Amino acid sequence: MKSPAEVAAALDETGYLPDDGIATAAFLAMSMRRPLLTEGEPGTGKTALAQALSVALGVNLIRLQCHEGIDAAQALYDWDFPRQLLHLRTLEAASGGELDADAAESSLYTPRFLLARPLLRALQEAPCVLLVDEIDRADDEFEAFLLEVLSEYAVSIPEYGEVRAAEPPIVILTSNRTREVHDALKRRCLYHWLEHPGLEREVAILRRRLPGVDARLAEQVAAALQRMRQMELLKPPGVAEALDWTQALQALGADSLDTETAATTLGAVLKYREDAERVQSSGVLAP
Known part of the structure; x- marks a missing residue:
């Protein structure tokens, strides 16, 4: 893709509707071969961007879901110990008890027994899109490890050797900003903040993703969501909730949004009792 406009058109064909900022950031990440760190509130389309890019480019999406306590073994590789043990027993039986220890050991550390986790898979399968989702949930040590991998796009496995990507994967990192990502990782990446x-x-998103939706209903739902996001809610609704709410209203046969139907379907869009009570008492559900 030779321009942000081409990226925007390709994403649009997948059903992801980017603005100019998103299309430009994605284009620069691909042309400069730099990871793209996307931050924003949940539901602003960070994960969906990586999914859409993989479809637009016709390559695999490899996802690494970060969580508290994630370590290098969970992200990079592990050895299949049960199969290695079975292999040793087979060799021992075949040798009649005269097993060559060095030959047996070397046969254990081969691709046959290597369990590739997302980071190693991305290096092996590039070109691909590597999604490092919710990096803000990982700890400092894992972040430093990830920075090392992304700096060289290579890892060294002591028993096996070096694995280096033939070409860098397209890397999208997402953060909901539950904590600040360290400056060292930010410097390695391009950065884009996604707004609702x-x-x-x-x-446009509602009508693209739900082709049968009534135009008036889509406009009323979107307007109500815009008003909700102006409120001090514990969890402002994102695009996923917009789609869920619209589908709930469609399932009830609604072709427009009225206060009663909106109130009874709030469970599709708001996930905290306090938020639902605040919205219902505020009057923002009035069409």
């Missing part, structure tokens, strides 16, 4: 979509773009 504006009214017109949200209507």
Whole structure:
């Protein structure tokens, strides 16, 4: 892809509607071969961007879901110990008890017994899109390890040797900003903050993802969501909730949003009792 406009068009064909900032950031990440760190509120389309890029480029999406306590073994590789043990027993039986220890050991550390986790798979299978989801949930040690891998796009496995990507994978990192990502990792990456979509773009997303939705209903749902996001909610609704709410209203046969139907379907869009009570008492559900 030779320009942000081409990236935008390719993403649009997958059903992901990017703004100019997202398309430019994705284009630069691909052309400069730099990871792209995307931050923003949950539901702003960070994960969906990586998914759409993989479809647009026709390559695999490899996802590494970060969590508290994740370590290098979970992200990179492990050895299949049960199969290695079975292999040793087979060799011993075949040798009649005269097993060559050195030959047996060397036969254990081969691709046959290597369990590739997401980071190693991305190095082996590139070109691909590597999604490092919710990096802010990992700890400092894992972040430093990830920085080392992304600096060289290579890892050294003591028993096996070096694995280096033939070409760098396209790397998308996401963060909900539950904590600050360290400056060292940010310097390695390009950066883009994703906002919730504006009214017109949200209507377009609803109509693209739910082709049968009534135009008036899509506009009313999007307008209600825009008003909710202006409130001090524990979890402001994202695009995923917009889609869920619209589908719930469609399932009830609604072609427009009224206060009663909106109130009874709030469980599709708000996930905290306090948020639902605040919204219902505020009057923002009035069409």
